[in-house]
Amino acid sequence: MKLKLTPRNIPARESGVTVGxxxxxxxxxxxxxxxxxxxxxxxxxSAAKGEEICLVLLEGFCxxxxxxxxxxLGPRGDVFSGYPHAIYxxxxxxxxxxxxxxxxxxxxxxPTKKRxxxxxxxxxxxGFEIRGGGNATRQIVDIMPPAFAAHRLLICEVYTxxxxxxxxxxxxHDRDAPPAEVDLEETYYYRFRERDAFGVQRLYxxxxxxxxxxxxxxxxxxxxxxxxxxxxxAHGYDAYYLNVLGGT
Numbered sequence: 625m626k627l628k629l630t631p632r633n634i635p636a637r638e639s640g641v642t643v644g645x646x647x648x649x650x651x652x653x654x655x656x657x658x659x660x661x662x663x664x665x666x667x668x669x670s671a672a673k674g675e676e677i678c679l680v681l682l683e684g685f686c687x688x689x690x691x692x693x694x695x696x697l698g699p700r701g702d703v704f705s706g707y708p709h710a711i712y713x714x715x716x717x718x719x720x721x722x723x724x725x726x727x728x729x730x731x732x733x734x735p736t737k738k739r740x741x742x743x744x745x746x747x748x749x750x751g752f753e754i755r756g757g758g759n760a761t762r763q764i765v766d767i768m769p770p771a772f773a774a775h776r777l778l779i780c781e782v783y784t785x786x787x788x789x790x791x792x793x794x795x796x797h798d799r800d801a802p803p804a805e806v807d808l809e810e811t812y813y814y815r816f817r818e819r820d821a822f823g824v825q826r827l828y829x830x831x832x833x834x835x836x837x838x839x840x841x842x843x844x845x846x847x848x849x850x851x852x853x854x855x856x857x858a859h860g861y862d863a864y865y866l867n868v869l870g871g872t
């Protein structure tokens with residue numbers, strides 16, 4: 625399995641998964657991730673079977689029907705023009721997403737037998753933090769922080785200005801040794817303001833682990849299995865990534 629997955633180009637009038645990964649494909653236990661493009665007025669029906677799911681609106685406007693209620697997500701022009709709208713769905717929840725415009729929505733999931741309440745997450749609910757300093761300054765927007773009522777999922781959005789580093793200083797979370805370190809699987813889903821923008825993701829060490837340097841572009845998905853994983857946005861290109869973590 626490659627550590628970087630590139631997106632499919634789907635015409636705006638069509639629906640489908642642009643990029644995604646299952647635990648089996650990733651060769652890990654927990655995190656499942658997919659980005660769905662929904663054409664205007666299209667419907668996507670699914671269910672949280674044995675999983676907790678968080679749907680994060682990346683772009684567009686939609687309604688989510690579940691448990692006899694309808695919840696509205698959006699509108700959101702894109703990830704750079706507004707805070708996130710999301711909905712957390714406990715296991716056993718059947719749902720239908722109805723697109724009011726062309727919509728991109730991220731499906732973040734992990735297996736669980738525990739049941740926490742369904743919750744709509746508005747922009748006002750999302751935390752805000754400026755982390756780091758100098759050219760390691762970035763903005764963190766929490767969607768599902770550690771205090772969120774869920775079992776395995778942790779989700780945030782990270783904005784990295786052009787030329788800056790994030791996930792920095794380098795850190796890792798592949799060893800179960802709390803409180804210093806916990807074992808977590810992780811995905812990075814990238815968006816950029818400019819069409820030709822790019823950034824660089826390092827995946828390395830410690831000791832004799834493989835050393836990878838990945839060029840990431842708009843819509844790419846990176847799997848962080850182990851080791852350190854800092855990212856730098858190329859000068860002049862503001863970057864965004866949706867960060868999904870899951871573990872025991």
